[in-house]
Amino acid sequence: MVENLSSQLPTLEKYIGRIKRQQTEDKDCLKWDIEKGLPHLPVPNLDATLTKYLRCLEPIQSGDEFDRTKILVDQFRSPNANIGQRLQDMLIEHATKSENYAVDWWLEDMYLANPLSLPINSNPAFVLPQQHFNNTENYLKFIAKLISGILDYKVLIDARALPIDRATSREKGQPLCMEQYYRLFSCYRMPDRNVDRLIQIRNNKVIYHQGEHVIVAYRNQFFVLNVVINFTRLDEDDIYTLLRRIVQIADDDPWATDEVGIYTSLPRRTWANVRTELVKDALNRDSLDLIERCIFLVCLDQSETNDSDEEDGFVSFSKAVKRDFVSLGDQILHGGKTMLNASNRWYDKTMQFIIGTDGLLGLNYEHSPAEAIAVIQLIEHLFKYIEEKSHERFRRSKSLCELPIPHRLKWNLNNFLRQNISLSKELLRDAINDFDLYILKFTDYGKDFPKQHNMSPDAFIQMCLQFTYFKMYNKLVSTYESASTRRFHFGRVDNIRANTPEALEWARAMVDESGNISAAEKLRLFRQAMQAQTDLMIQNILGDGMDCHMLALKQIARDNNFSIPDLFLDPGYALSNHFNLSTSQVTTNIANSFICYGAVVPDGYGCSYNVHSDNILFCVSSFNSCSTTNSREFAESLTDTLYEIRDLCTLVQRQQQTIALRRPSYAAKLAAQKFISSNSIESNEHNIT
DSSP states (O other), rough: OTHHHHHHHHHHHHHHHHHHHHHHHHHHHHHTTSSSSOOOOOOOOOHHHHHHHHHHHHSOOOOHHHHHHHHHHHHHHHHHTTTHHHHHHEEEHHHHHHHTTTTTHIIIIITTTSSSSSBBBBBBBEEEOOOOOHHHHHHHHHHHHHHHHHHHHHHHHHHTOOOOOBOOSTTTTOOOOOOHHHHHTEEEEOSSSSSSEEEEEEOOOOTTOOEEEEEEEEEEEEEEEEESSTEEEEOOOHHHHHHHHHHHHHHHHHTOOOOOOGGGGOHHHHHHHHHHHHTHHHHHHHHHHHHTTSSSSEEEEEEEEEOOOTSSOOGGGGOOOOOOOOHHHHHHHHHHHTTTTTSSSSSBSSEEEETTSSSOOOEOOTTTTTTTTHHHHHHHHHHHHHHHHHOOOOOOOOOOOOOOOOOEEEOOOHHHHHHHHHHHHHHHHHHHEEEEEEEEEEEEEEEEHHHHHHOHHHHHHHHHHHHHHHHHHOOOEEEEEEOOOOOSSOOOOOEEOOHHHHHHHHHHHEEEEEEEOHHHHHHHHHHHHHHHHHHHHHHHHHOOOSSSHHHHHHHHHHHHTTTOOOOHHHHHHHTTTTTEEEEOOOOOSSSSSSEOOOOSTOOOEEEEEEESSSSSEEEEEETTTTTTHHHHHHHHHHHHHHHHHHHHHHHHHHHHHHHHHHHHHHHHHHHHHHHHHHHHHHEEEEEEE
């Protein structure tokens, strides 16, 4: 497939070739041998991990609680008890036989064992710039171009021929693991009664005599869009024709099928039970199989504000209006507050591209196969490629096939299954009403400001989040920020915990009313807290993180039928993993784009942020059912924090500049000394006479 790329997809070959040439010309990239393969994730030093564990708990536990935790840590690493070192030795032995000792345990703990429903709680929403469509033809041709572009780009993914990502800091140019990309169109999360399973649904290599298809969701119905027919890949015109037929079929009979897509919004164990009942019927089993084996979903959402247009026969595009960020985020995340598109989804599928008639555009993705950075980079590459492709004119071979009528999936539902459709809607409606999303676009400065003060923008924002929480609740809490471990084979993430003792010391200094702490001292403590966070980040990305190591020690004990050590039964361990602040920097260069998600605990906040040179976009989420959290109040307090830190930095800078202006130069000092000496001599001489 790759050998014939030039004749089949000349624009794609040109685009990818340019990226590869850039890497071969980059001196940082040239230092690394990409043929050597990536190293395995190392097992960190036990004492170092336990020390980090105590440091993350010290600022968030009471004195008595922390003393108890210290005793348990000492017992765990005591040479007499030997339990800690014994588990460490077993883990090291396990790591020698594994390509990545942590990834399977981490995947189960983070995602597959989580019983909560996927929308809001797990699947993030990637909101892309709102489009503008003039009519149905314009709308469907955009979707056809998007599908065709994804299929073009998928050629590289199937051939595992994507340009290798490189580290941009700390060992610059180091190759990064690409496995997450190769799972985006080949995985499916299947619900199960105990732990979900991540299923590999197809081989990596595309075999064109096997049917390849996309599922199109429209009016809560699912259609099979075959993209390879009679050994021929459909072109954009063919895809457009089939999309038009799908819309016509569904519009002619909008109530033709039950809203089974809503099942995937159920809590995972409930959905597993429903799925077990669903597949007892052969028709359901065949329909479900076609959804689970598809490449990706395309969801054609109806506008919540547009009315039908008799002249167009589809929708009134003239009534489409510019929407606010929150409404866009809500619809991509869970279908929208009106639930008009709530069943027009299949949340178990890794990639769901969502396009609304009012220009809504985004992606809802199931998180277990890949992190946001892989998804973002793939989409950025895809959009750049589609843009370049639209400027080039080249001939496509005309399809050799007779286009069939798109196949609408059908279902046989008994009373139990119909009742669960009603239950699914009720539960999702409750979840939507409970979800509190606030999006803050802070425009007074962006990453250029901390850079001007020689500060890391990410550490700067993380400390702002810590101080915001401290101001609101007079305490710090466990904080999650992912750090990529893709420098290692099958690497995913470890956790940077910004809730350090240094962060607590600085936060207390900021609210001190005694007047004894100067602005310069507050800024020094701020820099010290940022440095502690940066140090943790570096340790994490270089494979020396704490969280994956602690989890692995616990799992080694479980898998070898040991009694779970008291350290992991301590309330402190549960507290350390109760992330009241779940944060992530999700940087994308696509204008007016962002990723949002729900808080990971009932009494917590989710906060993603996209940092630009002159502005910062924050997506803050929480739950209305919690009386102590409020997304708007957090965002407003965060806004105040951003101004406070700016003023602090500016004040200290001015003070230092003033001191510098008042401080005479070395040359001026010499001149002054000569002047004083000369005057002294003259005075003495005058006195003598």
